[in-house]
Amino acid sequence: MNRLKLRHMLEGFFMEDIGSFDVTSQLMFDKAQTGQGRIYMKEDGVFSGEQVIREGFHLIDEDIEIRMAVRDGETLGAGETIATVTGPIPSILEGERVILNLIQRMSGIATLTRRAVNQLEGSPIKICDTRKTTPGLRMFEKYAVRCGGGVNHRLTLDGGVMIKDNHISMFGNILHAVDHVRNSLGPMTKIEVETESIDQVKEAVEAGADVIMFDNRTPDEIRDMVKHVPAHILTEASGGITPDNIGSYRSCGVQFISLGSLTHSVKSVDISLELEVGVE
Numbered sequence: 001m002n003r004l005k006l007r008h009m010l011e012g013f014f015m016e017d018i019g020s021f022d023v024t025s026q027l028m029f030d031k032a033q034t035g036q037g038r039i040y041m042k043e044d045g046v047f048s049g050e051q052v053i054r055e056g057f058h059l060i061d062e063d064i065e066i067r068m069a070v071r072d073g074e075t076l077g078a079g080e081t082i083a084t085v086t087g088p089i090p091s092i093l094e095g096e097r098v099i100l101n102l103i104q105r106m107s108g109i110a111t112l113t114r115r116a117v118n119q120l121e122g123s124p125i126k127i128c129d130t131r132k133t134t135p136g137l138r139m140f141e142k143y144a145v146r147c148g149g150g151v152n153h154r155l156t157l158d159g160g161v162m163i164k165d166n167h168i169s170m171f172g173n174i175l176h177a178v179d180h181v182r183n184s185l186g187p188m189t190k191i192e193v194e195t196e197s198i199d200q201v202k203e204a205v206e207a208g209a210d211v212i213m214f215d216n217r218t219p220d221e222i223r224d225m226v227k228h229v230p231a232h233i234l235t236e237a238s239g240g241i242t243p244d245n246i247g248s249y250r251s252c253g254v255q256f257i258s259l260g261s262l263t264h265s266v267k268s269v270d271i272s273l274e275l276e277v278g279v280e
Contacts, residue, residue: 001051001143009139010056013098025093035089037096037275039082039103045269048072048110048147049103052140053083056099061091073110073147082271089277096273104268105137106144112266113148116243116259123250125257128153130238132260141263153258161191165215174200178207192236201225205233215239219252226253 039053050072057064064087070076082103085092116127127150133141142152154160163177171177174193181191192211193204204212205228212229214222216239229235236256237249249257 001139003051003055005139006051006055007059009136010052010059010098013102014056014060014095017098018094022090022094025090029089029093031088031090033089033277034087035092035275035277036084036086037092037273038084039100039271039273041076041078041080041082042270042272043078044076045107046073046075046110046114046148047082047103048106048144049099049140050083052099052102052106053085056102057085057087057092057095060095061088063087064091064095073149075114085273089275092273092275100271100273102137102140104271105134105266106140106147107269107271108266109141109144109262110148111269112243113145113150113262116246116262117149119243119247120250120257125250125254126151127246127262128236128256128258129262130258130260131157132264134263145262148262150262151256153256160189161185162194162213163191163209164194165196168194174203174209175207178204178209182208194238195225198225198228201228205229209233211236213238213258214254219249222249222252222254 047070050068054066057066064085066083066085068083069081113127129142129145129150130153142155145152154162161181168174168177178191178193190210192213193209194213194215195201195204196215201212211234213236214225217225217237222237226235235254236258237252237254238258241249241257241259242261246257
């Protein structure tokens with residue numbers, strides 16, 4: 001993740017959560033009182049969020065010492081330590097909730113992604129995400145997908161052209177839509193076209209699409225559709241595919257499978273911070 005953007009976003013998150021100051025912690029503890037917090041997994045999962053821990057606690061208080069026990073992408077069991085943070089007790093408590101909220105969600109996404117990747121073990125197909133992310137958290141969620149072994153689709157709308165069903169229906173057909181876009185496009189941006197039938201696939205090939213997506217198709221339908229795509233055009237399956245049924249797509253012939261559920265239907269991993277007072 002970009003460090004400058006990360007720090008800027010964390011500042012906003014902390015301002016939202018803290019307000020003027022942490023009334024409870026600052027009234028109960030003196031700044032000179034130090035403690036050690038152990039951040040640990042309360043259930044099995046894939047960890048994601050090392051930079052959030054480092055930048056988050058240092059943003060709150062540069063005197064907090066951080067020792068990471070694991071790296072992003074590692075699989076941990078319940079009870080295993082992620083990191084220890086040592087420093088002023090009010091500072092640790094002030095930053096705790098925001099940091100835990102972020103790494104819990106990120107680790108949930110990394111865990112779900114790893115589960116999907118494992119379902120395709122031995123297959124050359126790569127798992128990727130979609131733009132169905134939480135507004136404001138896309139950088140974190142997309143990074144977590146990479147920690148789980150997936151790859152990122154478009155990060156933003158300007159990352160590539162994706163001509164979908166609504167674009168096609170409003171413009172008339174795939175050929176006209178692709179030609180119109182290509183005439184105004186530079187050489188570095190790819191064009192992907194969403195298709196739902198063999199006729200649309202043939203039209204997308206004729207139009208010179210760089211990537212063809214098979215939308216909401218069964219594995220058997222995709223196997224028939226991909227036969228009409230030349231080797232130089234990338235293919236993607238999307239729609240209705242989840243970590244539970246993705247195994248049935250392992251031999252469908254595409255290079256990529258995108259899953260919106262990696263970010264829009266994820267369950268956060270339970271992670272906690274246990275604080276000990278007076279630890280040197």
